[in-house]
Amino acid sequence: MRKKAPHRIALPAAVTAGLLALAHPLGAETPLAVELVTAHTAPVFLHFELSGSIEPAEAVPVGFRTGGRIVALKVQVGDQVAAGQVLAELDPTQAAAALRGARAQAEAAAALLKQAEQALARAAELTQRGAATQAALDAATEAALSARSAEDQAQAALAKARQGLDDCTLTAPAAGIVTARAAEPGQIVGAAQTVLTIARDGAREAVLYVPDFPALDRFRDRSVTLRPVDGAGPPLQAVVTEIAPLVAGATGTVRVKGRLAEGAPPPGLGTAIVAVVDLPLGSAMALPWTVLVTKDGGPAVWTVDPATRRAELRAVRVSRYTDRSIDVAEGLSEGALVVARGAHLLYPGRAVIATETTP
Template sequence: MSRLPAAAVLLSGLMPLPGLADAPLVVRIVTAQVQPTVTTYAISGTVTAPDSVAISARDGGRVITVGVQVGDHIAPGQILVQLDPTQANAAARAAEAQLAAADAGLRQARQARDRAAGLAERGAGTVAGLDAATEALLAAQSARDQALAQVSKARQAVDDTVIRAGAAGIITGRTAEPGQIVAAAQGLLTLAPDGAREAVFHAPDGVDLREFIGRRVVIRSLDAPFLSVGGAVSEISPLADSASGTVEVKARIDADAAQPGLGVPVMSEIDLRNDPVVSLPWTALAAGPSGAAVWTVDPATQKVALTPVTVARYTADTIELSRGLVAGQLVVADGSHLLYPGRQVVAAGGKP
């Protein structure tokens, strides 16, 4: 009896038997359909005021009392900070004394001018004397006006030692403490006026958000998700935060909506439309020489070919392909592990 070489026997075991190779393999076949995709991002943030007011002292001095804390709601005219008025009161009294002296000088100059005018009318005085008295009157009047201005300035300085709220709002910052010496125009408090509010979100970097300017969004409270208000995206930061790697997105809350409190945590969702893709079951994915691939079926011969594809993203149940397939192509969804190029297949159930 003749025997085949051992190598021939081994190769014959790796080759498909003639009858089995010709038998079409029953597989599940799907038709590639191109469809648009939408990616939804859930973003979170907090409610802030679009504008803030820095409250400072007009003149420097020592802080006596600070009557508010961060988070307090204040009313117009409410006393916020009091500075030591000792120096201002002393300056005001000195100015008032100068005003009294100027008033006395003005009365004397006016009397002297009246006497000079009377003497000139009777011929007992000279024109030069009348002119001198008139000039002295004008100088006294100027001195009195200057003293009056100094009094007004000094009294204003006294009033400025009591810092009041110019508008209703919420205190969002405080840097002044009793006993502190502050300079002129140094910030003491920060006020967020009542009125408009905006939500500041942190969106993932790498997502093109430019098209969202002006887009309507629904803003929900994280503490009470059933409470929501409408708004519109008003600003998108051109740079990502280096610490968090996120992009700041601001949405102005509708003016006619119930404005949430400052610092309230909120969330919203943004939907981004991506380029159309072909969505297939994840079981259709195979490995080709150059990477991801799928088995496509020639509708005329029912034979398969390994087709390279580009995977745009993975989902829980599908793969989304951005390149490699066109609408209408037949793709093997199940059974790809039994395929090889040129293998003939038949769709389970008779139709792809």
């Protein structure tokens, strides 16, 4: 007699999963392996590598005091000039004619003055002898005073005409180097229009271009190290003395000037330089960017309690972002354990185990 096979009952899948869950004790989750870093407060520096050039501390624009046509321009850019050296000349035709006319008027006024003074002397003598009236003496005195005034005016006009002729010659106001030439022979220029620019001999300064950022004023009085781009010559020290108030629209940078330290000979004008500056920005906790998550729309990080080894989400204030790290200014205590990798798998209270702790 054959035995019957035992009857098998198929249970629904949901019931089976529930029974399996009951077979394991609650709270026996496997700790998540994460990489941890320790947060330490340290000084924060903003590193800059800037470019610029060596320029004169004082550049003097020079031009004619009067307008006219340039007939000679005797210097080129880069020429060394001495104080009083002739740089350029205007066409002197009109100025010379004006001088001749003023000289003739001055001579005529001097002759009239001499005649009036002689008439006054005769009138005074005749009045003293009783041969002339007081009215005649007064008239002679008035005529002499008028002649004196006319002669003074003629002399002033003569001096002005002489100055006009002298102004047709442009001379160097100081010794230096010609750095710019804004006109050419044959060109008509106006009074005081810049024709040449001269860099005075002596002081030199470094001009650097810095990206605009909120802490730009910290550059003032900062010492920077300068090196020529071509590597020729020793490094130089400069102290920042001036920060331009406006941002250059074309480049978005701010011009910063630095005074070269005395003692070492400065590079030549126009030398391209680079400068290295480490600007202190206070203290913060530098952490790798991989720690960063969000909480309520703001920056946050996962921390781990050393005693329980459980994860906790903390909101932080980030003072600076870089391409490799973030600087946390608030929200973390000194020595806090922060999850650097594996944060995307965490939730509050999740048990973790460290795979590597980076000091």
